[in-house]
Each structure stands twice: as structure tokens, then as C-alpha cells.
Amino acid sequence: METNLRKNFLNALHGKPVERVPALSVTQTGTWKLMDMTGASWPDAHSDPEKMAALALAGHEIAGLEAVRYPYCLTVLAEALGCEVRMGTKSIQPSVLSHPFSKGPEGLKVPEALLEKGRIPVVLKATEILKARTGGEVPLIAGMEGPLTVFSHLAEIKSCLIWMIKKPDYVAQFMETCTEVCIEYANALLDHGADALCMPDGGIVASGMMPPSVLEDSVKPFYKEFCKNLKGPKILHICGEVGGSLKTLSECGFDAISIEEKVSIKAAKASIGDRARLIGNISPSGTLLFGTPEHVKAEAKQCLSDGVDILAPGCGIAPMTPLANMRAIVEARDEWYEEKGKRVV
Numbered sequence: 544m545e546t547n548l549r550k551n552f553l554n555a556l557h558g559k560p561v562e563r564v565p566a567l568s569v570t571q572t573g574t575w576k577l578m579d580m581t582g583a584s585w586p587d588a589h590s591d592p593e594k595m596a597a598l599a600l601a602g603h604e605i606a607g608l609e610a611v612r613y614p615y616c617l618t619v620l621a622e623a624l625g626c627e628v629r630m631g632t633k634s635i636q637p638s639v640l641s642h643p644f645s646k647g648p649e650g651l652k653v654p655e656a657l658l659e660k661g662r663i664p665v666v667l668k669a670t671e672i673l674k675a676r677t678g679g680e681v682p683l684i685a686g687m688e689g690p691l692t693v694f695s696h697l698a699e700i701k702s703c704l705i706w707m708i709k710k711p712d713y714v715a716q717f718m719e720t721c722t723e724v725c726i727e728y729a730n731a732l733l734d735h736g737a738d739a740l741c742m743p744d745g746g747i748v749a750s751g752m753m754p755p756s757v758l759e760d761s762v763k764p765f766y767k768e769f770c771k772n773l774k775g776p777k778i779l780h781i782c783g784e785v786g787g788s789l790k791t792l793s794e795c796g797f798d799a800i801s802i803e804e805k806v807s808i809k810a811a812k813a814s815i816g817d818r819a820r821l822i823g824n825i826s827p828s829g830t831l832l833f834g835t836p837e838h839v840k841a842e843a844k845q846c847l848s849d850g851v852d853i854l855a856p857g858c859g860i861a862p863m864t865p866l867a868n869m870r871a872i873v874e875a876r877d878e879w880y881e882e883k884g885k886r887v888v
């Protein structure tokens with residue numbers, strides 16, 4: 544019987560039995576090779592829904608990943624809220640150029656008709672195209688900025704860090720509005736057909752400059768609010784050496800947490816317990832970009848043996864990553880089950 548990848552993925556996210564541990568990416572999947580094969584390249588694929596969908600679909604149809612993951616940047620909400628965005632190149636992701644609230648939260652509010660702003664309609668349209676093309680068989684994972692990332696784009700990271708110490712009322716105001724924006728956008732993505740959201744939101748946490756008390760007092764309540772108000776599954780992706788924050792982050796209500804290879808699967812599982820599923824953590828630069836398929840497979844199999852719930856790269860796939868290395872992720876998972884079958888016999 545052919546596995547319904549969508550169902551298998553949702554079972555994994557909800558901690559139910561799976562046919563096989565899903566092998567996919569919850570972070571960006573656009574590579575040069577896939578761009579060349581589909582004719583859907585960055586930067587066009589950030590603003591054209593057909594190209595956005597075509598490149599995302601290639602991650603599944605050509606690279607074999609068991610999900611479709613889009614878009615390819617973390618600037619959609621920042622742009623919708625008034626930040627100027629540079630769209631980047633075939634290898635460089637879009638980036639935020641201006642920070643309209645670097646002096647404080649005065650005048651900040653959820654825009655009227657948020658869903659019509661900037662490139663939000665593009666991502667919603669791409670969701671519809673992908674839903675129609677996958678027919679509910681393959682999970683659609685929509686990436687989006689989390690409230691902390693939106694805050695750091697609106698105000699600039701330096702101001703965020705200063706206010707976290709000196710002006711907690713500013714932080715609360717920003718986080719409240721940014722969380723509201725994230726909830727409205729996330730639910731729209733789910734309404735249009737996304738099966739889960741992945742929110743990479745760890746820039747400040749991973750910087751090591753944010754005191755743990757800020758995470759507990761000023762971030763956690765808003766993550767909880769976000770999770771409570773979502774109509775579907777949500778994944779938190781968090782970069783860097785964040786082992787010390789994982790317990791707190793796992794108490795917010797995310798269905799799963801995606802981690803980089805800097806945190807070991809075993810240590811992360813011990814911190815998270817059964818509060819959330821764990822996703823990761825093949826090294827995207829060390830192994831996927833510069834290694835061989837054999838390196839990828841060895842690391843992937845170790846993740847599976849350590850008990851990861853969903854096998855995935857530890858962060859966004861680099862654009863120059865070889866196709867054979869992307870394909871090795873699913874191949875490794877299949878080989879691991881074959882080898883395990885032999886071990887059991």
C-alpha cells in the first residue's frame with residue numbers, strides 16, 4: 544500500500560504511530576539545481592506564486608522529500624508591516640533593509656486588511672496552487688516569521704536586546720502586536736490549505752545575548768498565545784546551541800520543535816520529554832552542502848537511531864547543495880529501516 548505522506552506526517556507530528564519516520568525539510572528547500580530544473584529561481588520565486596509553488600514542489604518530486612516546503616525567506620510579515628525588503632539573488636535570500644519602529648512601538652498596530660499587504664497574497668495563492676497539485680497526498684509546510692523575528696525586523700535586533708533589559712513594557716507591546724499578526728497570517732495559511740506551519744524564530748535566542756528570564760517572562764506567554772489560537776499544527780524551528788532553552792520552549796504548545804545539529808537529539812529529547820515531537824538535525828552546511836551522500840546517510844541514520852520523530856536538515860538547505868545529497872535523506876531513512884529489519888531478525 545502506498546503511504547499517504549500527509550497522513551504519515553500528521554501522525555508523526557501528533558505522536559501517533561507512523562509507517563516510517565517522515566524524511567523531509569521543515570526549513571527552506573530551494574537549491575540552484577532545483578531552480579534550474581524548474582525554471583523557478585530566486586528572487587522571482589519569492590514574489591510569483593506559480594514559481595514559488597513550482598520550486599517547492601520540486602523539493603518533493605525531484606529531491607524526494609516527503610513534504611512540500613515554501614516560501615524561501617523570513618521577510619513576508621516584515622514587509623507587510625512596512626519594512627523595506629531587498630529581494631536578494633539566486634543565492635541570497637531576501638533581507639530587511641529598514642526598521643520603521645527602531646525608536647519604539649508608538650503607532651504600531653495590526654494593519655487593516657493585513658492579508659492583502661505585501662507578498663502575503665502571493666504566499667496564500669501559492670498555498671492554493673500547491674494544495675491543488677498535491678491533492679492532499681503530500682503535506683504542505685508553510686514557513687513564516689515568528690513574533691520575535693517580526694519584532695527584531697521592525698525595531699532592529701540591537702534595540703530589541705536593549706529594551707529586553709531596560710524597557711519590558713516596549714517588549715510587551717511589540718510582542719503583543721507581532722503575535723496577533725502572526726496568528727492572523729498563520730490561520731490564513733491553514734485556511735488556504737497548509738497542513739502545518741514552521742516558524743523559525745530563534746535569531747535572538749540563539750545569539751546567547753537574551754537572558755533566560757526574558758524568554759520565560761516576555762516570550763513564552765506570547766508563544767503560548769500563538770499556539771493556543773492556531774487552527775492547525777505548528778512547528779518551532781530554533782537555530783543554534785539552544786539546549787538550555789528547550790525545556791521552556793517545549794512548554795509553549797508547539798506540536799514539534801526543529802533543532803540544529805549543535806544540540807544532540809538525545810539531549811534535546813531529554814529536555815523536551817513528551818511535550819513536543821523533535822525534528823532534525825542533519826547538518827545543512829557541514830554535511831548536506833559539503834559532504835557526500837554517504838556522509839548524509841551516516842548522519843541521518845544516527846538521528847534515527849537517537850530517536851528523532853521527523854528526520855530533517857537542522858536548518859535551511861543551502862542553495863548550492865547537491866541534489867544527490869538531498870535525495871540521500873529519504874534513501875538513508877529507507878536503508879535504516881531495512882538494516883533495522885535485519886537486526887531484529
Ligand SMILES: [Zn+2]
Pocket residue numbers: 743780781782783803857858859
Ligand atoms: Zn535554523
